[in-house]
Amino acid sequence: MSEATMTTTCEIARLGLRGDGVTADGVVVPGALPGETVRVAPEEGTRPPRARLDAVLTPSSDRIAPFCPYFGTCGGCAVQHLAPAPYAAWKRDLVVGALARVGIEAPVGPLLDAHGTGRRRITLHVRASDGGPQAGFMAARSHALVPIDHCPVTEAALHRAPEIARRVSRPLGGGGGKPLDVQVTATAGGLDVDIRGHGPASDRARQALVLIAGELDLARLSLHGEVLIVRRPPEIPAGRSRLVPPSGGFLQATQEGETTLARLVVEGVGKAKRVVDLFSGAGAFSLALAEGHTVHAVEGEDGALKALDRAFRETGGLRTVTTERRDLFRRPLLAPELDRYDAVVFDPPRAGAEAQSARIAESKVPVVVGVSCDAGSFARDAALLVRGGYRLETVTPVDQFRHSPHVEIVGVFKRPGKKR
Known part of the structure; x- marks a missing residue:
């Protein structure tokens, strides 16, 4: 077989959800950028159709040299070859696009860089x-x-x-x-x-x-x-507290990311007096909120709640933090339980919190702050809240997963006419 039959030339139309180049015909080309003319080798039997990048014939002005010797071989980073400004625009557009697909128009802020000193x-x-x-x-x-x-x-x-x-x-x-x-x-x-x-x-x-x-x-x-x-x-570090998470327990990817998310969560709940923190983990948000709010943390992992309780008790000057072990996927808090609080914070795993979001949508809580590491599941949960009468007032994309297609999101929802 000649090289002419093994490779073909195409143009890249856009950057896909995973950071791969995509042609107008929907062929996925990892490593290619929009506007580039590339030579590729099609991969047989792939869905969606994929092709291996053989050569960049006309490079994009946004192409930069990747800094990692393993880039393109390791399956970790996806977009080290994209300049900072278009990279930030692409990540913000991941959030805008996910919301648009569920029919939500909301003000999405610029991408906040929270890489800090790197992944921890x-x-x-x-x-x-x-x-x-x-x-x-x-x-x-x-x-x-x-x-x-x-x-x-x-x-x-x-x-x-x-x-x-x-x-x-x-x-x-x-x-x-x-x-x-x-x-x-x-x-x-x-x-x-x-x-x-x-x-x-x-x-x-x-x-x-x-x-x-x-x-x-x-x-x-x-x-x-x-x-x-x-x-x-x-x-x-968790605000003024020192938290010892359980072995292998969940942590935000970077210290800067956790600090940024906690700040946005505290700003989002505003003057609420009583806050319920759902999917609290070991309580990075709960401890930050306890600087000025009474907090009830709900989580399914006993080790995480014990770590939170210990950090709270060892930190002076905080408001009250109580904990509850509960599987929020099987037993979400119901509307009457939620109505005791002035604000709800929820930060579920990547799959989202469909069952819990449906119950929040039925509640009368005036302020809801949603945190997510997946644009698709965030948009799905947001749609449930919006259909329940909430308005998505602000959306902030946070980049603590630099060079990857993952983006952290903080959304602030308010129920019109409800004040406490």
């Missing part, structure tokens, strides 16, 4: 190889491991995370029979490491891991969330 958590996959365990990320749309030396979008403290992942994997077989995932988090007390995928470990393996934690100067080391050793508390 990294999850590495560890697999066995002839030369010993390898740690890295998966290639895009593949289970193939891309070993890395370090990830440049993380905080500097995490640059040694791949070596740590390789070291802690050895007593557990080095990613042999059971591939491992090693989560490393940068905290004020040092690195917090949680190993997943192995299952129960022998006493000998546990003892070896405890020794390695000392050699690597880790703050805490856990296996499937079970703490093996705490050498220093792995504390996370």
